[in-house]
Amino acid sequence: MLDKNAIGRASPPTLNEVEKGAIRRFAEAIGDYNPIYYDEEYARASGYPTIVAPPTFPASFHSAADLRELLGVGIKSLLHAEQGFDYERPIFAGDRIYVSTRVSDVFERPNMSGKMDIAVIEDEGRDEEGNLVFRARRTLVVRAAKENV
Amino acid sequence: MPARKLYFESIRVGDELPALAKAPVDRVQLSRYAGASGDYNPVHVDELYAKSVGMPSVYAPGMLVMGMLGQLISDWARGGQLRRYNVRFIKMVWPGDTVVCKGRVSDRHGSGGRYFVEIDLWAENQKGELVMKGGSQIQLFYSLEDENRQRSGQSPIVVEVPRESLVVPAPQASTSEAATSSAPSAPEEEDDEDEDSDEPRTGASSKKTAPREKPAAKTASLPVAKKAKK
Numbered sequence: 001m002l003d004k005n006a007i008g009r010a011s012p013p014t015l016n017e018v019e020k021g022a023i024r025r026f027a028e029a030i031g032d033y034n035p036i037y038y039d040e041e042y043a044r045a046s047g048y049p050t051i052v053a054p055p056t057f058p059a060s061f062h063s064a065a066d067l068r069e070l071l072g073v074g075i076k077s078l079l080h081a082e083q084g085f086d087y088e089r090p091i092f093a094g095d096r097i098y099v100s101t102r103v104s105d106v107f108e109r110p111n112m113s114g115k116m117d118i119a120v121i122e123d124e125g126r127d128e129e130g131n132l133v134f135r136a137r138r139t140l141v142v143r144a145a146k147e148n149v
Numbered sequence: 150m151p152a153r154k155l156y157f158e159s160i161r162v163g164d165e166l167p168a169l170a171k172a173p174v175d176r177v178q179l180s181r182y183a184g185a186s187g188d189y190n191p192v193h194v195d196e197l198y199a200k201s202v203g204m205p206s207v208y209a210p211g212m213l214v215m216g217m218l219g220q221l222i223s224d225w226a227r228g229g230q231l232r233r234y235n236v237r238f239i240k241m242v243w244p245g246d247t248v249v250c251k252g253r254v255s256d257r258h259g260s261g262g263r264y265f266v267e268i269d270l271w272a273e274n275q276k277g278e279l280v281m282k283g284g285s286q287i288q289l290f291y292s293l294e295d296e297n298r299q300r301s302g303q304s305p306i307v308v309e310v311p312r313e314s315l316v317v318p319a320p321q322a323s324t325s326e327a328a329t330s331s332a333p334s335a336p337e338e339e340d341d342e343d344e345d346s347d348e349p350r351t352g353a354s355s356k357k358t359a360p361r362e363k364p365a366a367k368t369a370s371l372p373v374a375k376k377a378k379k
Contacts, residue, residue: 022185029185030216031172034223047228047300055219055234059212060186077202080211084235137235 002106002117002142003072010102011065018095023053026060053091058125058136065101071119074145082139088132097125097133117142154228157257157264157289162313166252169221173247174209182213209242214281218272221250222285229287236283247275258312262305264289
């Protein structure tokens with residue numbers, strides 16, 4: 001079972017600069033051609049200051065987090081079971097967002113073959129003034145490697 | 150010019166979002182998503198690797214499918230602001246699969262000049278099997294007039310709108326299944342708690358039970374259904 005002491009472990013904030021090209025490529029990869037992700041003028045006419053990022057764009061942000069380090073185990077496999085976002089405001093091209101990651105919970109859940117280890121990981125994005133932009137929450141089914149790292 | 154916007158006053162509980170059928174997922178898209186997201190997990194892009202760990206092929210990252218369902222929300226709620234968006238991944242999406250995104254308004258409420266709608270969301274594959282389900286909260290202007298007022302610095306229009314889920318006799322959580330007769334394609338697996346398999350590396354998708362209201366079209370699902378009951 002995963003180490004309960006991992007709860008609360010966090011990574012320092014990492015700067016992510018939101019680039020127009022990155023937004024465009026992300027939207028293209030999803031197959032979403034809404035012009036608010038590509039066209040500056042269209043975005044402004046839609047009431048936004050500039051090009052907007054799609055809802056799941058924070059998935060592309062980097063943080064300094066190394067899950068093995070945060071969880072304190074070698075990881076054999078991870079299964080993404082749930083994902084959630086809370087948005088304080090939309091994310092725009094040109095934003096500079098500091099992303100930090102913390103282990104919010106670690107627990108066991110019964111399943112057909114016994115128990116599985118669950119880790120809940122939270123990312124938090126803040127602007128340069130420290131205002132919250134978004135929170136993201138991942139629920140992962142973790143299979144630890146036999147030997148701890 | 151941008152398309153028409155969506156306003157709170159015109160939305161009703163039970164409204165369905167126009168279904169969004171995405172183009173079939175292919176391996177090029179998986180590569181593009183890996184590059185765009187920075188997630189280079191080889192199970193999504195390296196066929197040989199995926200097979201070496203027991204998968205029939207590469208498969209789509211859950212976040213790609215969540216992105217598709219996000220498109221459904223953004224396309225519908227033009228002019229709205231997404232406040233919350235969460236999903237549960239239920240079944241894997243493989244190259245060649247077509248993801249169909251669906252949603253329905255489950256609640257609406259407003260207070261102090263801020264207006265919100267709650268949406269139930271789900272995605273199905275081309276066989277009608279549930280691959281993902283979730284929900285979202287969107288903040289909207291009450292009306293065009295409300296938007297114009299606020300954009301010109303005036304105070305918002307204030308209408309108190311209690312949660313309809315509290316007004317309607319059927320509370321959302323427990324009896325919603327009985328109330329979904331108007332939408333037969335609604336996800337029925339809700340109470341199954343069939344969490345993603347504990348054995349992701351051994352063809353997890355084939356272990357899932359098909360949504361109950363669907364005919365068991367796939368022969369492959371028959372033995373699985375039996376097995377699950379043991």
